[in-house]
Amino acid sequence: MLGRLLRRLQSSTVTWPLALFGIWWLLLQGFAVAAAQRVDLVPPDGAYAWIGGTDATKTSDRPDWLALHVRWDSGFYIWIAESGYQHDNAAFLPLYPLCIRVATAAWSMLANVAPTDATYQSLGILISNVSAVGAALVLYRLARLDFDDAEARHALFYFLIFPTAFFLTTVYTEPLFLLGAVMSFYFARRHHWWLAGLVG
Numbered sequence: 001m002l003g004r005l006l007r008r009l010q011s012s013t014v015t016w017p018l019a020l021f022g023i024w025w026l027l028l029q030g031f032a033v034a035a036a037q038r039v040d041l042v043p044p045d046g047a048y049a050w051i052g053g054t055d056a057t058k059t060s061d062r063p064d065w066l067a068l069h070v071r072w073d074s075g076f077y078i079w080i081a082e083s084g085y086q087h088d089n090a091a092f093l094p095l096y097p098l099c100i101r102v103a104t105a106a107w108s109m110l111a112n113v114a115p116t117d118a119t120y121q122s123l124g125i126l127i128s129n130v131s132a133v134g135a136a137l138v139l140y141r142l143a144r145l146d147f148d149d150a151e152a153r154h155a156l157f158y159f160l161i162f163p164t165a166f167f168l169t170t171v172y173t174e175p176l177f178l179l180g181a182v183m184s185f186y187f188a189r190r191h192h193w194w195l196a197g198l199v200g
Helices: 002-011 015-038 074-083 095-111 117-144 149-161 163-169 174-189 193-199
Strands: none
Touching (some): 015 117, 015 163, 074 117, 095 117, 117 163, 149 163, 163 174
16 A cells, blocks of 8 residues: 555656645744754844844844844845835845735734734744745756656656755745746747746
8 A cells, every 4th residue: 555655756747846845835834843952043143234224133042943044134035025125125125025015914904813923023034935845846847848757757856855945935935936947948938928927
């Protein structure tokens, strides 16, 4: 029975990439929590000292799971999503903060609650992770256009174990950018030029 399940899992173009992503995600989160418990980080985080008294310090010194994923430039994206552009945050592109702002507005309207910093941060993490899952699935499909299933699985595996892949689970723009880039290549390879241009 286990052998049949493994064969079925390996033959699926969606299930196998999702399973690999899920295992990678759980291992990564476990490592992040364990490392945070082992390393004695001394607050406050002085990463934003160069910009003075602005709101870019939306990252938290709390030692919880959410704070592990909201660091450094994450504060700028949250700040833009909450308050819009100002002279200290004008260097950051608008799509990712716009997605956070729209998701937060929708959530606040549905839940009938005022948004908090934790709401913006949580939805930023959700957008990043959903984008990362989408990028992994599309990358696998893109690799299948040229290679067999085993090589496509290897491509996805190496993509996920790349040392900086942990940024795909944080409040950063990289997962959304990567999703758009991989989808653009995939649609171009399938000769869907309007879709390739739109997501590009």
